[in-house]
Amino acid sequence: MWKILTQIARTGQRTEPAPHDALPAASEQIQHELLAILGQALAIRHVDAGSCNGCELEIHALNNPYYNLEGLGIKFVASPRHADMLLVTGPVSRNMAQALRRTYDATPAPKLVVAVGDCGACGGIFGESYASCGGVSTVIPVDVTVPGCPPPPLEILRGILTAVRRCRGSAQGEEAPAAHLIPAKVGTHG
Numbered sequence: 001m002w003k004i005l006t007q008i009a010r011t012g013q014r015t016e017p018a019p020h021d022a023l024p025a026a027s028e029q030i031q032h033e034l035l036a037i038l039g040q041a042l043a044i045r046h047v048d049a050g051s052c053n054g055c056e057l058e059i060h061a062l063n064n065p066y067y068n069l070e071g072l073g074i075k076f077v078a079s080p081r082h083a084d085m086l087l088v089t090g091p092v093s094r095n096m097a098q099a100l101r102r103t104y105d106a107t108p109a110p111k112l113v114v115a116v117g118d119c120g121a122c123g124g125i126f127g128e129s130y131a132s133c134g135g136v137s138t139v140i141p142v143d144v145t146v147p148g149c150p151p152p153p154l155e156i157l158r159g160i161l162t163a164v165r166r167c168r169g170s171a172q173g174e175e176a177p178a179a180h181l182i183p184a185k186v187g188t189h190g
Contacts, residue, residue, distance in 0.1 A: 045083035051090025
């Protein structure tokens with residue numbers, strides 16, 4: 001026991017410091033905008049369409065106390081019938097294409113779709129093949145893509161806010177941006 005205590009005293013703390021980003025200011029802005037736009041909480045249905053789980057780890061990080069997603073007025077729901085937005089990760093595998101379409105059809109209008117990660121945007125390193133349909137936009141319409149492999153949690157939050165802003169713009173009769181009509185695709189890995 002004594003040996004362990006002396007080793008702890010010699011080495012000190014071996015953890016990473018907390019990330020130094022503008023999270024408090026950005027999260028407050030996101031919360032105020034979401035409540036101003038929606039007037040209520042945002043319900044998200046997450047769909048894993050065949051990913052490597054890298055993006056899922058970043059999405060799960062949004063639920064920890066540091067990012068405090070629920071405190072921002074955003075919650076994940078189990079049913080697409082209760083969702084305002086679909087958050088889709090991974091390239092769409094052939095076996096998940098029909099399930100993703102059914103989930104999209106079950107989501108009430110106005111529905112938003114955010115494709116997370118390079119794989120969700122364009123198929124990533126998997127592309128289109130016998131087992132993969134490619135990006136999410138090949139199966140269902142996508143409002144916003146969040147590039148990255150995997151994208152950091154703050155970028156996912158910004159993508160969610162961008163989709164909500166576009167929904168508000170189209171609901172108020174404003175002309176939707178071109179990226180809303182034709183989803184922007186990210187280049188594949190080289």
